[in-house]
Amino acid sequence: MYQVQHVDSFSSWKALVSSAFVPLCSEPVGAQPFEGTVSGTQLGQVGVMEVAASAHVIRRTEELVAAGDVPRFKINLQLAGHGLLLQGGRETVLRPGEMAIYDTQRPYSMLFDEDFRTLVLMFPQHLLGLPAGDVAELTAVGFGSHNQLGRAVTPFLVQLAQMLPQLAGPVGRRLAANAVDIAGSMLASEIHDRGTLGDGTRLRQVQAIQAYIDDHLVDPELAPGSVAAAHFMSLRSLHKLFGETGHTVAELIRTRRLERCRRDLEDPMQLHVPVGAIGARWGLPDGAHFSRLFRAAYGCSPTAFRLSI
The missing domain is CATH 1.10.10.60 (Homeodomain-like)
Structure with a gap:
């Protein structure tokens, strides 16, 4: 069922994002008034959610990872505003139209120093059909205009965000699974391009x-x-x-x-x-x-x- 959850206090926001995704530590940026909205739905095994919020920082700490959870990947497509994703010693700037993948089984941080909107796909890692070790080399790496498949995937995901209120039932579940498959194809292409075999x-x-x-x-x-x-x-x-x-x-x-x-x-x-x-x-x-x-x-x-x- 499609839900829209809006809060106007940071304490409420901390509880909301941890329940909507995985347990997270959230910190405000500055003393300005805060508001945030998480809207979306669970389509089969794929959570499809749009997040719009004021500036803040999100951290998935070692302690939260150690508490245990289903291994999941999250793909962010930035829709408005800018952010910074850090994981595995890498970082990427999230600009509108850029996407990146990250792993909930490893610590990460996301920093937003302005109002923003982003689309998030969250799903069990096995759905990608790619070795987790290979994907680990691509976390916190931006995909978008510089990546041929990324240029094709981005408009599809933007349309998916716009269709969220209407997505439901078997068609919605199939569309969400297709989105993960398409993203997996993009990542597989990048893995092959970065092949580490001897020659x-x-x-x-x-x-x-x-x-x-x-x-x-x-x-x-x-x-x-x-x-x-x-x-x-x-x-x-x-x-x-x-x-x-x-x-x-x-x-x-x-x-x-x-x-x-x-x-x-x-x-x-x-x-x-x-x-x-x-x-x-x-x-x-x-x-x-x-x-x-x-x-x-x-x-x-x-x-x-x-x-x-």
Whole structure:
């Protein structure tokens, strides 16, 4: 349900932002009167909220992180005013039209020295479908006009902010999930551009193999051996190549399949599709095996996951 919560005292604001997002420490800037508004809704696993407030500082401290919470990412798209985001030894200026991602499992600070408006997407980290370690290198990095995909994502998110009061039900949930997928594509592009493998040739090889795997997930026979054969290399060479990425080919295949299954299971437009059919759709035709893999990855069976959405 779309809600608008407005306060005109800083003590009320501190309680509001901690309940709307994750526990935070907030501090006023100056002695001027304060007011703030959080408006938005929870669409499936994605919180979509617009924040408008007077100048202040927000901190997610080590102590608050240690208290425990679901690992989440937050993406901010600055709509008006300026701010500064700091995390992991990096900082970025949030200008109108700029966006940045940050991790609620690590300390961060946000400083706003003037009135501002910002759109915030908050969601469990697994929804991005990207290794948290790779995303960690991109927190507090600005994306916007200098990033090709960022230039495409920004107008979509601005439209999403404008549509917030009308977003509801299955369509709203699907649109919010699409927003996270699009943001994930932007981040994946940046991760690839910053590839840390020893040379460009190996990086291009890994990217080509990853693309091949994504294109063949529906094949139940997809396995490291078939991937190696398709790229005219030995299985040993394939494992050596992926040893630099931090995960094996088998892990990548399994993770990508489960990500696609999870996405379809939480899609309200696919509630009519049996759980077993979704597993089979992504190369996991054995229902019991699919259920075991899903439980190991997400802590519950596919059926229980669907019911929890």
